[in-house]
Amino acid sequence: MTTPTIFVIDDQETVRKALGEMLSVFGFTVETFDSADRFLAGYDPIRPGCVVCDVRMPGTDGIQFVREQARRGFGLPVILISGHADVPMAVEGIKAGAEDFIEKPVDDAELVGAINRSLTRASESKLTQTAHEGLAARFARLTPRQTEIFDLVAAGYTSQAIGAKLEISARTVESYRAAIMEKMQAESVAVLVRQAIRLGRLEP
The missing domain is CATH 1.10.10.10 (Winged helix-like DNA-binding domain superfamily/Winged helix DNA-binding domain)
Known part of the structure; x- marks a missing residue:
């Protein structure tokens, strides 16, 4: 089974680097992107993983990203990170389909916990989908x-x-x-x- 990758999307280089290094220490495979648009242009949908995405960014913002990746059928769990003033936007992101949101400055343990929960739910959802597809195939x-x-x-x-x-x-x-x-x-x-x-x- 392919190891999930944590995709970190943030337009601030210092944030990307700090989150990438921290998550690597916790044993995650990490890739970073400076914009949601760059991620959307290069992502291979067969790769499992979880996205940690800033809410407020130039170009496609975090909420638009949640909607767009779902529209494309990527099915990746998305954890939004936001400054205090962005919390209403982050809540809107949850309504749009994001898994969770965490306020900046990001607490390491809180983020790791949210990632692990998201990956577990995604795995269970995939198993359920695969089982249903098998059942439908037998019925057909x-x-x-x-x-x-x-x-x-x-x-x-x-x-x-x-x-x-x-x-x-x-x-x-x-x-x-x-x-x-x-x-x-x-x-x-x-x-x-x-x-x-x-x-x-x-x-x-």
Whole structure:
């Protein structure tokens, strides 16, 4: 698995250097940028990580950056850092999708804690997304008839009731159910029901 990188964006060189050195001491891989525009122009979306970004900068500011990186589908957690007068802007950034904001002067422990929380949430979100994509891919392999029976089983119909509804034998329904369970990698009807909910096929 690729090691996450902490991307520090600040137009002040002294701030960039101080944050970069501090985070490196804590074991993070760090890259620094003097503007959000420069980061957006060069970032490779396959690279995992977290962004520490100043709120008030020339060009694209921190809030605009939060919105733009999300619009591009980067999905990076963003921690905004702000001076006292910028706190209302930072709160606006949270509303726009930033993970956290920290006031300057930045407390080392507070920033490291925020980064670790953000990376953990991002990792969990990625695992959830991957699991859902796998579930959706398995569901897509069902035939139209299997999909029909999947929905009926998830809705609580017995094999006999499904057979009567579809005008096929209960034994045929059981055969379909077995194939569905295998394709969906569901070891029980309860698992199938939970899958139906996750797929939006059934109201929880």
